[in-house]
Amino acid sequence: MDAGFIDLDILLTRIRQPQSKIYFLDAVKAYKAGALRASLTSAWVALVYDLIAKYRELSALGDAAAAAFLHDWDAATAADDVRKLLQLEATILDDATTNTQAVNRIAHKHLERLREDRHLCAHPAFSAEAELFEPSPELVRLHLVNAVDLVLSQEPLQGKAIFDLFDVDVLSTGFPTAHVRILDYVEQRYLARVRAHNIRNFGMVLGKSLLKGVPPQWEPQHRKIVSSLVAVRERAAPTWPDISLAIIGLINNLEPEHRPRAIAFIGAFPDFWPLLQEPTRTALQETVDHTDPATLAEYRLLAGVSLPQFREPLLHVIAGLDRDHLGNAIAAQPLRDLWPRAVEEFQDSGSFRGSEANFRDLIAPFAGRLGSQQLDELLAAVIENGQNWDAADTPGSLLGLLRNAIPADRPTHDARNRFYDHLRRMGRLDKYADVIATLQADGWTPPPQQDEHA
Structure with missing residues (x-):
């Protein structure tokens, strides 16, 4: 900004802190009255006050460096330790640049010149010719603009x-x-x-x-x-x-041992794939192509299944996971592509306790991530196996999962009807009363009982 043309009264309107504006107003008044040394002194006061105010905001946000400086400042103020306060004032620009980074290094150079010129104005400093330092109007105006542009108008970052x-x-x-x-x-x-x-x-x-x-x-x-x-x-x-x-x-x-991480990263940020060097793409593709589901240890690699180049071999890996590896993979990251295996494993549960363990390990981690189709599949898996629908924990586990689903992702009415009809035939409506109530929350009503003799 051209310091020679800006209106100083307009400059005042850009200052964030009300008290800083009051101090800076003294600098503007002194400038207009021709008291240029007093103007620079007031500008420095406004600047230091504003930095302290910014430090208080940063400290409230958890900035430890700002809090440490304020601790010393407030302690010196309470003890009326003028020497310590002067020392802190002299170093606040360096602290704001190095520790809190509330001021960048370019701004520091400009503001350090203001501090030096203010020092000459506030103290009886004479040159070799015994002439009192007299800043020019242009220099003072430049300092005023810099103080506002670089600090007083800025958010505490x-x-x-x-x-x-x-x-x-x-x-x-x-x-x-x-x-x-x-x-x-x-x-x-x-x-x-x-x-x-x-x-x-x-x-x-x-x-x-x-x-x-x-x-x-x-x-x-x-x-x-x-x-x-x-x-x-x-x-x-x-x-x-x-x-x-x-x-x-x-x-x-990247070192070879971190390539599975890179594959997962590319799965989350596919735009990086075409930007990589050809040898890197080759190494990552070979890593995927030669992954053995029986020895898989870095399960996050499966997140690369969303990338077309990785999809087919990783779907093959997912299909080859045994129950324990599948549970570990879901625990690491419940990917949508793991769901078909998870619900299949749950549907085929061979005992009540096995069903409960499968729901806990393979189904529950997907809470809040399932769409209507997946919830339809889950209701079907429950009613198609007596080890599932009659397991003691199934109603409570299913209730928790349904309550995590947003209304748009609730099971379809057809799936609910089939679920309800099965429970009615098996005499388990009371056991699933809370689940039925949750399914009715969006307006679905259970189907009437059909007359078997009609």
Whole structure:
């Protein structure tokens, strides 16, 4: 912005903090009155106050570096320790650039010049010719514009603190689990108030976690990490090209033991496939083609089934999984392509206890992920095997699954009718009373009993 032409009164309207605006108004008044040294001194005061106010906002968001600086500042204020306050004031620009990253390095250079010129104005400093420092109107105006443009008009943006905050947050029970909610949550909590270069670094850290399993504590949060990286791609789009280049380089140089992770990553982000080097694509395809279902250990590799190049061989792997491997694969990630095997295994349960274990291990992990067709298949699997419909835990397990289904994904009325008719014939309506009530919640009514002699 051209400091020579901007209206200083308009500049005032861009300041976020009301108290900062009051302090900066003193600088504008002094400038208009020709008191240029006083103007620079007031501008510096407004700047320091505004940074402290930003630190308080960042501290409330969990920024440890901001909290540490404020602790020292507030302690010195309470103790009336002027020497300590002057020391903190002298270093606040460096702290804001290096620790909290509330100020970027280019802005630091401009603002450091303001601090130096303010120092000359506020103290009786003389040159060798014994002339009092007298800033020019143009210099003062430039400093006023820079103070507003670079700090006073800006939102308090998080810097390196994003990584520490996310590390704790993603492991907590308060972090959302539904994909759409994660997108909104990550955007609002992390992307909206973080500097662009930190968002790029954040995206690269997420990508590295998916591809290399670091940090290890994020491993059980695989789905959350994938959704968080999708949030970066969709909600911070300007940073995505740089992130993509870094991730492509990482995949192209990935160690062989991490190739199953790369296959899962490509399954979640298929746009990366054509961007990889040809030898990398060859290595990943060969890894998929030679996966043995009997020795499969890295189950997340199955997520690559969504990519056309991987689909046929991975469907073959899924078809060859035994019951234990199937349960492990579903526990790792309940993919839709695992559902046919899961419901088939459940339908063929050979005992009451086996049925309950199959529901727990193979069916329940799909809660909230099943559409109408899959729920129709589940109701059919229940009634087609007495070991299922008469198992003690089946009504409660089925009830929990149905309650997790959104209205649009409820079973079809035909499937409900068949389910109800079977229970009525077997005399089990009382046992499934809560399930029937849940199925009626969207307006379905049980079919009337047909007269067998009609």
